[in-house]
Amino acid sequence: MKVQCLIIGSGPAGYTAAIYTSRAGISNVLVEGHQPGGQLTTTTTIENFPGFPEGIDGFGLMQNMRQQAINVGATVQSGVVKSIDLSKRPFVAVLDDESTVEADSVVIATGASAKYLGLPDEKKYAGQGVSACATCDGFFYRKRNVAVVGGGDTACEEATYLSNLCRKVYMIVRKDHLRAQAAMQQRVADRDNIEVIYNANTVGLFGEDGVEGAHLVINRGEPNETTRDIAVDGFFLAIGHRPNTAFLDGQLTVDEQGYIVTDKESTATSVEGVFAAGDVADPHYRQAIAAAGSGCRAALDVEHFLNNQ
Numbered sequence: 001m002k003v004q005c006l007i008i009g010s011g012p013a014g015y016t017a018a019i020y021t022s023r024a025g026i027s028n029v030l031v032e033g034h035q036p037g038g039q040l041t042t043t044t045t046i047e048n049f050p051g052f053p054e055g056i057d058g059f060g061l062m063q064n065m066r067q068q069a070i071n072v073g074a075t076v077q078s079g080v081v082k083s084i085d086l087s088k089r090p091f092v093a094v095l096d097d098e099s100t101v102e103a104d105s106v107v108i109a110t111g112a113s114a115k116y117l118g119l120p121d122e123k124k125y126a127g128q129g130v131s132a133c134a135t136c137d138g139f140f141y142r143k144r145n146v147a148v149v150g151g152g153d154t155a156c157e158e159a160t161y162l163s164n165l166c167r168k169v170y171m172i173v174r175k176d177h178l179r180a181q182a183a184m185q186q187r188v189a190d191r192d193n194i195e196v197i198y199n200a201n202t203v204g205l206f207g208e209d210g211v212e213g214a215h216l217v218i219n220r221g222e223p224n225e226t227t228r229d230i231a232v233d234g235f236f237l238a239i240g241h242r243p244n245t246a247f248l249d250g251q252l253t254v255d256e257q258g259y260i261v262t263d264k265e266s267t268a269t270s271v272e273g274v275f276a277a278g279d280v281a282d283p284h285y286r287q288a289i290a291a292a293g294s295g296c297r298a299a300l301d302v303e304h305f306l307n308n309q
């Protein structure tokens with residue numbers, strides 16, 4: 001297949017880029033990736049995406065974006081881009097079914113994935129008590145005890161959310177303070193059923209048929225290292241996200257955290273004709289509406305680029 005624009009990723013950034021390029025008469029294909037619809041499909045009601053006064057569920061919002069893209073002429077293809085050659089134009093992408101797409105321009109909108117601690121137990125108990133999304137899985141832990149790892153805004157938000165459902169929420173924080181904004185910290189402090197455990201690292205999980213608890217090491221500086229076991233049925237990770245760039249094989253400039261570096265004024269990356277939009281290039285805002293906005297900008301940048309060829 002040969003197109004003018006290949007869009008990689010099916011979150012708000014990818015679909016917005018598909019809508020704009022299609023309406024500009026630019027032939028395109030959007031490859032959906034591992035998680036069609038992206039991170040929003042794993043959330044519940046979204047109340048901060050303008051245009052939906054009563055809120056909208058994440059899955060429904062992404063279905064709407066997909067349909068809108070198709071309605072204006074975008075080609076949406078299931079599959080994953082395994083690799084892409086950005087050394088010359090047209091760029092050539094290889095998909096997981098070994099088919100190829102040739103494209104004069106590319107929009108990378110592959111988003112970011114939740115980070116894990118790297119403990120073998122996280123894999124052992126995957127889907128059996130370990131989760132990286134409180135709003136997706138919190139419901140399963142009603143009236144139970146759970147733990148949230150992390151001390152940032154996400155961790156505070158998730159702990160607060162879970163405190164409405166669960167009997168007790170432990171926050172496991174590796175430093176002696178939270179990193180989150182003051183308002184988020186206050187929300188945590190206001191909940192009687194959240195206990196923040198500072199200077200704590202998780203070293204393992206235990207349980208017969210799923211998570212029943214976590215082994216912690218509390219370190220207030222040598223020699224004051226102690227251990228503590230907490231009884232929890234759910235273990236939620238909220239320690240940040242990693243941008244999905246492995247398939248690029250180092251062909252684009254990224255920052256120290258792995259986010260694609262774009263030009264200050266545009267979505268242009270270090271390779272001419274390749275643009276980046278959404279969380280994959282956004283270490284800061286990480287909001288659906290911000291991703292959609294950058295998808296729009298990327299599409300306009302593509303149009304400008306193609307017109308100047």
Ligand code: NDP
Pocket residue numbers: 117149150151152153154155157173174175178179238239240241283284285286
């Ligand atoms: P952050 O990077 O801000 O915070 C990550 C937290 O996880 C930190 O407390 C960090 O600890 C901890 N952490 C990282 N690695 C480990 C590890 N290996 N073991 C234990 N703890 C670890 O990520 P967030 O996802 O919280 O936020 C990302 C961005 O999104 C931020 O800009 C945030 O402001 C924004 N955001 C805004 C929201 C809002 O305004 N409503 C809601 C959610 C996110 P340490 O502090 O020690 O580094």
